[in-house]
Amino acid sequence: MRPDIDTSQMTPADHAALMDAVRRLEHVGLALKLANIVGRKVNLIKDMAPEKAIKAIDGATMAALKLGLRVALASLWGRPIRDRDRAHKVMAAASGAAGGAFGIASLPFELPVTTTVMLRSIADIARAEGEDLRDPETRLACLEVFALDGRAPGENITDSGYFAIRSVLARSVSEAARYVASRSVIDETAPAILRLLAAVAARFGVVVSQKLVAQATPALGAVGGAAINVAFIEHFQSLAKGHFTVRRLERKYGHEHIQAEYQRIAAAREPDEILPPAPAA
Template sequence: MESAQITDDDREGLRRAVRSLEHPSLAGRLTSLVGKPVELIGAALPAAASKAIASATSKGLEAALKVALRTLPSSTSSGSSVLLHRALATASGAAGGTFGLAALPVELPLSTVIMLRSIADIARSEGEDLKDPGTALACVEVFALGGRAGSTDASESGYFATRTVLAKTVTEAARFIAERGVVKEGAPVLLKFVSQVAARFGVVVSQKVAAQALPVVGALGGAAVNYAFIEHFQEIARGHFTVRRLERLYGKEAIRAEYNVISAQNVSFCKQR
């Protein structure tokens, strides 16, 4: 299938994926929501807050990884769960808006697991096998893909650059899980994977915390922030697993080449406007 021509429908699907994956700015959504530049506020959080965010981010990802590797195949719900997961994450975000940073150690792991289940539903709808350790790791990988700035280099997309950084660890982790058959969360290769994802995921968590910490937000605003948070990662997941589905159909090299062509066209269009 690697030499097959990409159909018009699949090329359009790839275009949508490029739009989602190359401009994944949660900061822009939150700034529009709260009326303040949360990207700058998040970068200026005090050291104690940054430490708490880093700890909660790692715990959230560890919980998500455990769910991904142990329970996804048997407990993932139907494809109609996108709105349900948004509702659940929105409700958990209300606590963040009410209690602020103090609620983060409880609220973030809960939100992360809810998002992970939604991501898994999207993966399955794009033909992924949730029993495959590589698929489970790809679900967690979404948190890294959604935690970076948009790419400005048309010749090498930010999306593929991030996948390349994670590729070796993902491969080693998948092999470890396949060979052992039993997941040991403390295994160095899994800890390394969580650490790499956390470094990127923590960026958007800081922005979320900054938005929820604003006096004007409160419980209702905190819920709206979490709604934007999960919607952001659902869009990233749809783009990511669309690319993976097309790679299985046409080959990785063909899809990467087409992806970069579309990305370059988008950058060129933006510069002309």
């Protein structure tokens, strides 16, 4: 990390990349994308769902994250990862087709497969942004992406923005990374790992709920289920691109400088305008 270089010295390309990251990470979330597919608003609040559905969502979400850690991340140690964006979308579409055809009954089987595919795709994006996948903290940062769904309209960025979420997860990620580094293996039953999984699952489950509501639309079918899963994976690929772009810029300019510039951009009234870096104090 280079904390001696502030954001007033950012190159135009780096500032444009940060601007793009803000657009990816500060938005209304997955529900709007799903609404465009199913033709109605998708905004499930978990306490409005039947108890059986809530238990199914919670159980499938935790199982999906555990499987992703065991199958996707544990297999990344020392292996080069290719850019397989399209292949990951095809696999996600296939599992989504089953979800559309069979509804909530397929969730315990479909979601772990889809989550594992997404985690591999997220790891591809991380490596493309210069991350070392042999580093336990980097591998757990891939898991962190599932907690980065955007804030709702009207929410204060200081309460629910990207850096606020990272701050909430920071201790759990750090503890889990130290545990993995000391054993060179990811054991999803270890207390440190379980705490991180629970923290991520609490946010990821909300997005899974939105996905489930969309899939429960009458007459959606396999084709609609596939389209929902493509939107699902594209959503998290976009979050991953923003997340690992920010981390790359933090390594270059310093965490505090990037956080301050990120929040300045996010607070701008015209988020699509490329703002010049703030002048040095």
